Amino acid sequence: MESIRFDVPSISCANCVAKIERELAKVDGVITAKADSTTKSVEVTVSDAAAVDRIAAALQKIGCPPKPMK
Ligand SMILES: [Cu+2]
Numbered sequence: 344m345e346s347i348r349f350d351v352p353s354i355s356c357a358n359c360v361a362k363i364e365r366e367l368a369k370v371d372g373v374i375t376a377k378a379d380s381t382t383k384s385v386e387v388t389v390s391d392a393a394a395v396d397r398i399a400a401a402l403q404k405i406g407c408p409p410k411p412m413k
Pocket of ligand 1: 354355356357358359360
C-alpha cells in the first residue's frame with residue numbers, strides 16, 4: 344500500500360471534493376481518497392502503483408485534471 348498526492352488546481356469547493364472522492368472510490372486499486380479544497384490536492388492510498396494512471400484518468404474525466412506529478 345502506498346500513499347500518493349495529486350495537485351488538482353481546479354478544486355474550488357465542497358462539491359468538487361465530494362465529486363472527486365466519490366469518483367476515486369470507484370477506481371480499481373484505490374483504498375482511500377481524500378480531497379482538500381484548501382490545499383487543492385487529493386491524497387490517495389492505493390493497493391498497487393498502477394492505480395495512479397487510472398486515478399489521473401478519472402480526474403481528467405470529471406473535469407478536474409491533476410497537475411503533472413514531480
Ligand atoms: Cu466545486
